[in-house]
Every structure is written in structure tokens, then in C-alpha cells.
Amino acid sequence: MAAFNKILSSVLLAIAYSSIASAFQERSVVDDLKHSTHRVRHISRDLKLEVFHPESTYETFGTGIEHTLDARAPRDLNSTALSFIQSRLGVDASSVGFKSGYTDGGEKFAYVKQYHDGIPFINAVANVAWKDDKVVSFGASFVKPNSIAGSRPTVAASSVISKVEAAFDGKYNGRPTGLEYLAQADGSVALVHTIQVQNLDVNSWYEVYVDAHTGEVLSATDYVADASYTVLPINKKILTEGQETLTNPQDTLASPSGWHAWGTTTTTTTSGNNVLAYRSTTTSLTSQSATGLVFNYPYTASGAPSTTANINSARTNAFYVINTIHDFAYRYGFTETAFNFQTDNFGRGGAANDRVQVSVQDSSGTNNANFATPPDGQSGICRMYIWTQTTPNRDGSLENDILVHEMTHGITNRMTGGGTGRCLQTTEAGGLGEGWSDALADWTQHKSATVRDFVLGDYVTNNPAGIRTRPYSTSTTTNPLRYSNVSGLTSVHRIGEIWANILHNVYASLVAQHGWSATARTNPAGTEGNIVFLHLFLDALRLQPCNPTFVTARAAWIQADANRYSGANRCLLWRAFASRGLGLNASGFVDNTAIPSDC
Template identity: 75%
Template structure:
């Protein structure tokens, strides 16, 4: 979600969050940021969500071969992952089930669910990573419930769908209802029906967990995270920097059939294998302006966004930006097998039929944007709004940092937890999600000398943008550190702290190794911005479900060990420690620690 500093009159969840956060700061809820989140669905209805705390271990170069099953080479990723989790956690074979996994270079990743009597848990998962067939990291939120509800439901799912629709002001979307266990904070495990409901008008999309014995709504996953062609090239931030006409910008590796082909079918509209950009419905597309696949629709800033030519320009730019992010992140590992967004996966793994849907000038809101990320196999949806603080009004689809921010929500929600989209749901992990989204937008627009970075300045007509401070290496310009989290519950404010930390990591890497102009298309370079993006995406696949800041930092250190044999270990530690995430920082304390390893 792309929230602003000022309260905006909008009906959807992200903006409502800002108003209730202030009201609850008087009580001490800080220790729960890593395990809880409150969904305020309506003024009179909220859901307090619990996720078991995750543990996360990293093992540097890997566990040695004499460490029993824990170091066994994953010749069969499924069975080896299950055996490792059984051994590490001391559980039996009936308690674990393989969820998903993929291989990238000399690394392997597996995601395992906890089971009881053949029924999986929603919020108890584990993830294992190997490098060169040695285990290098392990995360787990497995639980040991004291009480289990019966595996046979006594309340039919069909009887509670209408209740869920009413409570969440949405409609059941037809996705198959599931039956799973939900670990609760009182030590019990509830049997629940999983029911998806959506409301297109207010941009909501929830997976709701209803007690299969009492019919009570217990919890929910919120899938929405508040995200030739004449376009604004991705390295530019906003419309005043000037549109350009780009010829064949697609990456033939990431999009081998181009941007306008799905299987054997081709289109001459803003619709293709990775993205469909539309107004109102999937059929409200922009068609080519002249010869085949020419989309020449310059934006006229003197006119309102809704005029025909400006609407076509907005759809074209959104189509271009989301495709471009798809393509460069593909090069860095966000592939079909790693749960990306494509309708046709070309038999390369992962679930298909889930291209990104981008609704431009969406009528359901103003002055914001959001991205809904369901599990692999269901389309992610970005909603881009018109901003009303200027005359003429301004279109969020013509400010690239907003589009990149929203698409990054899809990436981080898919890569964390193995494609489930359920693993960034606590307040702290949702804050990290906002931070990653800002940080990737920052990465796309930087130049060889990393400069202070501001988001949302064009649409708001405010040079300060929409965050409280610019992202900066200067502690005067931006003094935020890990300790700044204390007392904060708004996820965008938490996200600022992580984004600023990563801004400093990026700057340190560019200082050390220089900057590549071809980083988006050549991930083989040794320059600092290339190294940064590799570690950015690698760490997402390593970290546990619902990570904390300390978990996320540990995943970066382990990602460097995996890919670069810890060549950047001390540089990374110094950068993280400079913002309070030193080696002795402890999850949940939100106390700065500036220590680095003794050998650094």
C-alpha cells in the first residue's frame, strides 16, 4: 500500500488504519508487533490476527556433513526437506508435509507445512535452504498445541459463507474452500474453513478463517498491501522528467514470447502474459495507436487524467512498468518456479494463470494505490488512483515509484513463505513489506552516486513527498534507526525505517563496487547495485514466515554467504549496525545495537 502523511477521505483498509493507530498507541502493544496484527475491516468490526513467532537460524557456509540428517544433500527436495524438519524439530513424519520448493543456481529452497491428523496448519510453516547441498538456513513457526479441535467439522462451510460476506462486506469469489488448523495464542489449534471474499468496489480481498465447529470468525489473511511505447522510462520518477518512446523494451529471457502473447494467442492491447492494464474491467484496454504494437499516447498535463488520450497514456505506462519489473526481477531469481506472476509458465514450474491485473484510474478510491497478493496461481491486482491535491488532478500511474512500490508487494509476499502470500501478516512484517516496496522503487531510480530519495512528490505536488523524511545516508537528514520503531504501530512508518536502512546498505555497496548502467538486464556484473538486488531478492526466499527486522537482516547476511561467500559480510554488518541493527540487536526489544563482529 502506498500511504500518505495526511489523512485522506477514502474507505479502504489502509487509510482507515492510520486513523485507528493513533487511538491505540496509549496502550503498550509493542511486544506483539512480530506476532499480531489488527485488521480493522469496518468501524464496528475488527479481527485480531495471531501468528506464532518464527525462529530463524543461519549457518554460514553450511552444516557439516557429519551433522546427521541435517546436512544431507537434497537429491530429492521433497523428502529431504521433510526429513530435515523432522530431525531439527523432533516431530514425526505425520506432522509435516511438503508445500513448495525451487532450485536456483547452486541453491535450493523448500517450504514445509505442519500437519495434525492429516490436516495442515495455516500459520505454522518451516523453510529450509541449501547451498552446495549443505543446509545454510532454517526458519520455523511450528507450534505444539495443547488442545486440538476434532478434524471432522460440525459446521458446514456453505452455512457460514453468507456470514463471512456480511462481516467483510464482500462476496465469496469461488476459490475452493479449504479445511485447515489455525494455531491460536492460547495454545489450542482450531479447525477452520478457509473462505476467500472480495469487494471490487473498496479493493478488499481476504482469506477468512471460520471455526468449523462454532462458526465463529477467528482470523483472516489480508491479501491487499497498500503499489514501441510512449512511457516514462523506469529510471525516471515522474511525468515532469519527460516521456520517451521506447522500442522493444521487453527482455527476451524473462518474456520469451514478448509482452503481448499468451500461449498461441497475441494481442494488440495492454494485455499479455505478465500483465493486463485496464480501466474498470479487463476489457477496458488501450489498443495500439498505429502500426502493430505501437502505443503512442503522450500525456497532456494541461488536461484531467480521465480524458481519453491521458487514460491511454496511463494504461500504457502501467503496462510498461509492471512488465519491466517482472522482467528485471526474473533475471535476479523471481521466476516461474519461484512463484512469479504469469499466465503461461512455459513448463518451468510454479502455478500459472496469475498475471498481474493493473486497474488504472480506479474508481474505488483516490490519493493512494494498493496491491492484492493471493497465493501462486491467482492473479495479483494493483489498483492505481487519481490524486486530487492539484488542478488538473494527477494520475498515480504516471509516477513510476508508485507502480514499482505496488508491484514489489507482490514479489515480497510471494517469495516470503514459498508462494503462499500468507507470510507478511504481522504488524512488523507488514512494515518490512512497505519498506521493501519503497527500497526497490529507490533502486530503480538511483544514479552512480546514491542520492537522497523522496517518494510521491509529483502526485502530491510536494517536494517532501509522502514519507516523513527522505531516505538518506545522512543521520541529520534521516536519523531513523531500529529503535525508532518503539511506540510506532503504523506499518508505513515502520516501513520507512527498513527502507532507510536498505538505502544505506545500497549506498555502501555502490561506494565499494561502483554502479552498473546495465543492472536491470545484466545480473552477472560485480557492481554494487547488482550485488544489492541479488541480496535483496535472495534474502526474501531465505527468511522465515512473518520475519522481524532482525530476521530480515540475518537473511541478508546469509544471502551474502550463499552467493558471494561472505565477501560483503563486514560491509553489510557496518551498514546495518549504523542504523541500530548490529550483531547483538534482539527481536522485539527495538533497542539500537551498533556492534559488529570482532573480525570486522
């Protein structure tokens, strides 16, 4: 009997799962069918709207058909379009109203709306196109409602504006409210007030449709287009990891007008408030590949960097990476008053008109990259070069760690010494600058709490060892570099390797102690180790003296922790620095492993 009950339970469970699966499949089919008519918009935690638009019919006619009532499209598109639609849909003149139209060469285009009682519909529309005075296409989403609301509102628009502002976290922008009809999914038609609200802080802009008889929010139009870029995401290092298309990667706290606008200027190119990405001349930009700020330019690794598609890909990737660094560094303190790079500072202080100019495939060199950092108020200039160790050659703009390295020079040169660009000029300070740049590139590449060894420049050189002498590592076997190794070095890059490796170990200690956050780039309020690291990284820059040394740079990190975290990480930091010779009594490039006695 027990065995029978077990079998019966299994059968019932299988039937239940089958029923659930069947229901899920049915819902999936329904959801798929709704793709052409519905869209769920999550306005806020408390407001979710399922927006409806009547399904459109669409016809094309090849070389064209002649309109039986008026074979030729006269200059008056209004009357011609209305008569065609009336005959095609079998509606009377009072049901159709001309919206707009234009002529382009031998083609004409007209757009109309459905009407009732003299009031237009929001989402019941039609469009007609002619070529050589013959109709070549016709689309329509007119409806035959089962009920329609009265045309005289009983709720005033002014009485619901504050409700709309609260629901959409925005402000009414003063645009005159409208009165229109809205076709709904159940076949009814509602009379609605149209009210525009905006929130410039988060770059939102909606036209909201409120029932003119009940005051209920029924639907909305989102005016903000989704910008997308085919790029290497910031946490990917090299092209072989695969490009992705990212939608709206901008952080509107750091870039309140987005990446393509400043003041009254908007662009559809790799030109914006924070970054200008070009090749050869500052007017040689990449334009959107489709409307709505779509930059879809995949890189073809088998082709030369100089192909048109690859140039566009390089400019797009450089634009994306430098903007992304701008945005996350902003959240950690590299703001307008801290001498960052922006054309428009939005009245927040600092000197403006100094966005980063990044020259991809720069002709002035090969196998390198650099960043020039003038004082606040003058644009930083990043030059990215072609690397010639492979056939075909490889483009430095498609290796993110190189772009991050260069942009970090702008951050460290600006934040050290008060925006002068003059305070990382000694050999040791210059070496620290190279180390910070490698360390921030390292920071962007971590994908979990596992701290892996980091190699810089392996893609462009086609060399797993990259362009440094050793990987950055917590292993003293893999990387034995210590403070004392600075002695005798004159190359800032070799000196930088030592500082970057020390910071790699500091990072590892913080993550081991506090964990790791996947949202560190946009949420600096967390307590995880990678967040703590980046706070201390930037905080120390503004604390340290002009032309710092290893010892004073280390002291600035300890002080930064005291300032921000009340010294909670003091002993951890001392142990990490001391483990690589930069202990309490380190000086003159002589290792010291001492830490404070209370640690």
C-alpha cells in the same frame, strides 16, 4: 622559420580537417539518400547485412483516372491489375504476376510482383487501388536489371540450411523453401532460395535469401516488428522528467514470447502474458495506436486524467512499468518456480494463469494505491488511484515510483514463505513489506554511482517532501531514523520508512565498495554494488522466515551474501546495518552498533 612551419602545419591541418569534413558530409548525404532503399541489419557480431529494396515510384490521382484499356475495374482484379501495370510500365505479360487483392466497400486493392522466366521477384512489386472503379493510386518498384542470374539453381536449398541456422542463431522452421529473384543495389538480379529461421528464446524470425548459385547469404527479411511505448522510462520517477518512446523494451529471456503473447494468443492491446492493464473493467484496454505494437499516447499534464488520451497513456505506462519489473526481477530470481506472475509458465514450473491485473484510475479510492497478492496461481491485482491534491488531479500511474512500490508488494509477498501470500501479515512484517517496496523504487531511480536522497510520491502530491516523513538518506541529519524508532509505531508505512532507510544505506555502502552498473536490469552477472544489492534483496526474501522481523530480515541478508558471494560482503553489511542500530545484538527495538569481532 619555426613560426612559418607552425603556420604551415596549421594550414595543412585545416585543409585536412576540411577534406575530412567534406567527405563526411558527402557520406552523410549518401547515407540519407539510402534511407529509402537500404537498411543495415546487425544479425550477429560476425554478420552484418545491408538490405536493399528498389526505390518505389508512387502516384495518386485524386478522384481517380479511368484505365484506357479497361475503364472499369471488373470483379477479376487479377486481369485488370495486370493490364493496367503492363500499360503503365510498358512491360509484357510475362513480367507481371498477380499476388493478392481484395475489395472493401467501394474500394479495390491489388498487389503484383515482377517476374522473370516464371519466377517472382522478392523486392520488385507494385500495387494498384481503385475507388468507384477508377484508379486512385499506383506504386511500383519494378527494375530493369543490367544482368540476371539463370533460373535453374546450382546449389540446393537443403545444402545451405545449416549454414543459415548458424549465421542467424536460429532453427529452420519447416516452412517450404522457395525460389525467387532478388534485385540488388548494383543493378543485377540474383536467384535465391528463401529459408525461414526462428529463435523463440530471443524472439527472432527471419526469412533469409541465399544465392542459389553460390550459397552466399545475400539478404533477409526480419518478421519481428518493433514494439514501442510512449512512457516514463523505468529510471525516471515523475511525469515532469519527460516521457520517451521506447522501442522493444521487453527482455526476451524473462518474457520469451514478448509482452503481448502467450500460448497461441497474441494481442495488440495492454494485455499480455505478464500484465493486464485496464480501466474500470478488464476488457477496457488500450489498443495500439499504429500497427506493429505502437502505443503512442503522450500524457497531457494540463488535462484531466479522465481524457481519453490520458487514460490510454496511464494504461500504457502501467503496462510498461509492471512488465519491466517482471523482467528484471525475473533475472534476479523471481521466476516461475519462485512463484512469479504469468499466464503461461512455458513448462518451467510454478502455477500459471496469474498475470498481474493493474487497474488504472480505479474508482474505489483516491490518493493511494495497493496491491493484492493471493497465492501462486491467482492473479495479483494492483489498484492505482487518482490523487486529488492538485488541479487538475494527478494520476498515480504516471509516477513510476508508486507503480514500482506496488509491484514489489507482489514480489515480497510471493517470495516470502513459498508463494502463499500469507507471510507478511504481522505489523513488523507488514512494515518490512512497505520498506522493501520503497527500497526497490529507490533502486530503479539511481542513474550513476552518486547515491542521492530519495523522495517517494512528490509528483502526485505536488510536494517536494513526498508522502514519507523524511527523504531516504545516508545523512543522519537528513534522516536520523534508526532501528529503535520502530518502538511504539503501529503504522506499517512509518515502520517501513525505517527499513527502507536502512536499505538505502546498505545500497550506498555496496555501491561505494563495488561501483555502479548502468546495465544492472539486464545483466545480473556483474559485480557492481547495485547488482549485488538486488541479488541480496531477492535472495533474502526466499531465505527469511514467515513474518520476519527486522532482526531476522537482516540475518537473511547476511546469509544471502554467504550463499551467493561466500560472505565477501559480510562485514560491509554488518557495518551498514549497525550504523542504523541494527547491529549484532539488536533486539526488542533497542539499538545496537556492535559488529562481529572479525570485522
